[in-house]
Amino acid sequence: MSKARKIAKNTVFLFISQIISYILAFFYMIYIARYLGADGFGILSFALAFTGIFSILADLGLNTLTVREIARDKSLTGKYFGNIILIKIILAALTFGLVAVAINLMGYPQEVKIVVYFVALYSILTSFYGIFNSIFQAYEEIEYQSIGQVISNVLLFAGVIIGIYYGFSVLGFAFIFFISSVISLIYIFLVYIWKFPPYKMQLNWSFWKSAIKEALPFGLTGISGMVYTYIDSVMLSLFQGNEVVGWYNAAYRLILALLYVPITINTTLFPSMSQFHLSSRDSLNLITEKYFKLMVVTGIPMGAAVTILADNIIILIFGYGYQRSIIALQILIWTTVFTFIGAAFIRLLEATNRQLIVTKISAVCVVVNIALNLILIPTLSYVGASIATVVTEAILVGSVIMIGYKFGFGVSKNRINEILLKVTVSTLVMSVLLIYFKIINLLILAPFAVLAYLAVLYLIKGIDDMDRYLFKQIIKRR
Template identity: 25%
Template sequence: MSTFALVKNKFKSKFIKNTSWLMFENIFRMVLSIIVTSLMARYLGTHNFGVISYGTAYITIFATVSKLGIDSILVHEIIQNREETGKMVGTTIVLRLLSSLLSVLIIYVIVAYLNPDNSTLQLITFIQSISLLFVALDTVGFWFQSNLESKYAVISKSVAFILVSIWRLGLIYFNASMTYFAFSTILETFVIGAFIVAFYFKFKGQRLGFSAQIAKRLLLRSYHFIIAGLLITIYTQISRIMTGQMAGESAVGIYAAAATVSSLWVFVPNALIESARPLVMTAKSKNEGVYVERYKKLLCSIIWFGVIASVIITALSKPIIIIVFGNEYIESIGVMAVLIWSRIFSLIGTARSIWLVSENFIHLQKYFVGIGAFVNVVLNLMLIPFYGAFGAAIATLFAEVFSSTLALLLFKETRPLLGLIIESLLFKGVKFKDSNGTHEQA
């Protein structure tokens, strides 16, 4: 066997192990999450669970802001400049700490302004926002990712998640107040950061440093990703915030419970998308026919997997909600039945990025996300005052449909993509066997 073949097989084996660790983390977190979230939601009730979820929406939005979009380029930068790894990681941590401090202040000002008479909500959100400071340490995890050693990041996150789960179960057992649950977010991010940094130094990672030149380079390359990432996060989280403002915290609790269950299964098609990404992109430069076939195969797989999952979960929505969350969350049944279908279009939107990158139209991504965010906000303003959490779910569904499919008609460059989506839905030109009759991976 040639040296090239040995290196290729070794890399392939390492890639499979790396992917397996990531898949294990998703399954592990899904199972433990649904158990702990179920018990916590029952204990807190719709109102208090809604308060926690309302604060989490802000943290999710500003976590994207504080990361500065560098996630999208850091691994590539490390791979291309191994000798500057320590400075790049250290510089990114400093930049994120500064942006996190600013984010904590902005969150407090916004929540205090929108809810001047709700000191409890202000306190809970402020406590949760402190976790953004420790998220900066998670930057070290990209060093492991660049070396295909994700298992150490997975171990750190799994240990943190277990500790936080024990913490939450302990709070339930000792009848603790809602305020203590807000500290869960801080605990999780602190443990993840501490473990990842410890692993970094254990495996002799380069000394961390700061470089103004590297900081400028990273920020200049990442600002497009900051805009796109912020729009995506606002797009996905704005419904909770607007529901809280217009329908109250209990409605947020109803929406959050439904959203939790409706999103549990998406890690499977997401894993399929990530696995297919390099195969589709590689085919683009070699054979246009194979490229189109592979992409349609991917679309067909995620669409019909989503349809089957949505039909099953919709049919079982009532027993699922009652068993997992209890009778207090009975209103979540209708909300979940709507949100589950929005996930299919969300997955199409995720797969869309593969086509946009392959066709050199990635600059259009921010427009699709922006359109989705705009539609979501407008429909939320119209529907939430009358239908509460259910109205927010309807707004999310229509926003996803418009952003991932109908909006493609607005640009002549992306109209062919809508054709591919429709053909994939109808199995037109989709073959799951190659010319020899053997199965081919999508």
């Protein structure tokens, strides 16, 4: 199989598996939230957030390092597999120990502790089958990872349905997460021993130190991301209690689902941006501009629409027991808008070998986020946590865009102003229609609003000849 065909095959497998996985995860989280109520959902959300922060310690970037090194030299497979597995066993024990000590020092009830233990085991085992996925990636056999991802989410979805049917408590659902990770690990192990020859385990103690040192930068980036994503839920649990965590996470889970859009586009455009960095600065700036425009055209109207329709969305998805999640969603959606706007510039810095800048900015934003949460949560509760999240993301995106201009990359200020003006006008027209026709069923109103927005954007020439040309090329390739 040619290189191009293999890349295309892997992209298709990964794209389809991610869509299926996101849909399954979206629905089983909704079912859990509706069934357990805000208090029970808050306990589970806290456990996922709390163990998520610690889970990166079970990997420390070793999975990423494994992909890079084995992809360069397949003869290193045995050396990396044998040593990394043993390192991960030690890291797993340390991680679980730290989780156990921390949760006990924090004085949570016994039920919450047991939920955290099960979810911690789930997170640790997920890290373990990451090493097998790393080898699949290095050999460009992505289909096995993709299938495993779908199997894991199917197991969770089925487990949630069974749990609801038999009336499980929050402990039962935590156990479902644990069991799903055990079965997924068995699957990935069986595929590994079937697909790959039995490599000789090469234990090398001096390798441990160099591998951890090489992997640590990846791990630090991961730690920043995990803390930034989950620390607000942990702090809400400490200061406000489980029910508040449930209200907050009902909105937050919807926000995380929307991030699938830039993640998918990032995966698709990154190779081209990296190539243009070496071959054509003009092409790099053009693709960055089009990426930025696509995210603005998508993000700003989405933010306005969700703000207006937040009550309809929350009640439709989670029910009347989560009405207090409405204001959280109205605020948090603008975190996603900023993420969309900054996505092109973050990818730009990474494509031009300036990823360390992004890591440093992320680390600063983690500190800012924690400080804001400490100030705002005691007085404003989950609303304060929502505000802290939006402000932090705005700082991150603003910093990345300014640095992009510093290095002479990105989108001209005139183009940014032109794009923002036309998108804002189109969004205002759409917003007026949404407010006026808000009583219409959400499933009918949403596509109507999208069509109205696109029509206005087209009429005021927000979609230019180049946009139409690129769209036609994409359609032809498909």
